Amino acid sequence: MDDEKTYPIGDVARRTGLSVSAIRFYADTGVVEPSAHTSAGYRRYDVEAIARLELVRTLRDLGAGLEDIRRLLAGQTTVHELATAHLAVLEQEASRLRTRRAVLRALVRQRGSAERVALLHRVVSLSDEERERLIEEFWAEVSDGLNENPRFVADLNSAPPRLPDEPTLEQLDAWIELASLVSDPEVRRAVRADLNGRFSDGVGQLLVSPTALESYERGTPLLMDAVAAQRAGLAPDSPRAQELADRYLRWLGEMFGASFEDAATRREIAESLLLLEPEVLADLEREAHGPPATDPHERYQHLVQVINGTLKANHAELAGYAAAYTWIAVALNPTAAPTPD
Known part of the structure; x- marks a missing residue:
């Protein structure tokens, strides 16, 4: 295209993709005026005017208003400012x-x-x-009814939906x-x-008492260590595994005020721990692919995780804990190792 040459409106329409009537409209409203007129009054446009019309078409396709375009072409605003404002609206x-x-x-x-x-x-x-x-x-x-345990009540909404x-x-x-x-x-x-049926009295109340909640906190580092060791491929019969298994027994003993050091109790605890992973994995599978939970509390927890974008991470964390419990079980009692399917 010749920078010195002017073009008739029909050529400009073909080059810009605008209709002849649109080009006339932009000229009549002062958005992009013709560069020249022939003696017969026909409008002519040079390269600069055509470029401005192409910009007008682009901005109109993006939804910009005529007044904003006019201000841009007049140098009263910049493309960045116009785009930023229009993006916010969109x-x-x-x-x-x-x-x-x-x-x-x-x-x-x-x-x-x-x-x-x-x-x-x-x-x-x-x-x-x-x-x-x-x-x-x-x-x-x-x-309501659980107010004798303020910490447990506060923990119920410890991860609100955001x-x-x-x-x-x-x-x-x-x-x-x-x-x-x-x-x-x-x-x-x-x-x-x-x-209230589960936690307002009896064993349920003890499980969510301040003492129990503090004990759970003390046990968290232990469980995280077990998760890390299991994921690292550390053998359950290694000295490190035996150390973690002993720590787990001491933690249980502190929680319940009893000693779990004898061989029979170790086997019993190991057998109980082996039941956890299959149950947890089945629950996670059901939650991920099965029908929605009918229990309102369970459904609430699921929806909060979806809203917060933490569902997959929480599932992975629970699966890691479950595998760590199996690993601790084998460390406690090597004969309790689950048989492969």
Whole structure:
């Protein structure tokens, strides 16, 4: 293309992909004016004007408004500033579209009523503070009756759901289901009854007592050491494995106020530990590929992990703990080693 030459509007239309009427419109509104006119009044455009028209077309395709384009061409703003501002608008619109899609998907899946539409729209539109308050109110209500153990009550909501700024559709769907779950009075009553039935008295209360929770904390480094040793391929009959097995027995003894050093007790504990890994792996398989958990508390935990993006990491951590328990079991009693399938 000749830098000194001017071109008729038809050629400009073919070069830019704009229609003749669009080029005339941009000229009449002062966005890109012709470089010259023929004696008959026909518009002519030089290379610079054509480049400006190509930029206008690109920006219009990206959704920029005429006034913003006019300011850019007049040097009142930059491409970076225009793109930054327009990107923010598009991201907000994309967020709104994701939210609408998630609501519609939930309605289609649940065959929702008009009342359901209103509920879903409300729970999706909650601010971060409102989401936190909804979850806090849920745990405050379902933990009623467990107040004699404030630490356990606090631990119940130790990993609250945090919907990211740009959630995936899966995370939005999970938040919709979770918000609906915790807003349901029947679910709240069921979870409160379950927690009080398990932990308000008797053995359950002892298992979540401050003393027990502190003991679990002391046992965590031991278990992490066992996970690391098992993953490193350390043999269960090695001196390090025997040291960890002995530490495990001492930890149990401190928790229950008893001694577990005799051979019979070691075998019994080893046999119990061998049951854990198959159960844990079966639960993880069911959660990953099976139908949704029907227990509200279990479903809550699953949805929180989906929202927080920690589901795979938590599953891997649990599988590691389970394998470490099997490794400790064999260290305690070599004859208890599981047979390969």
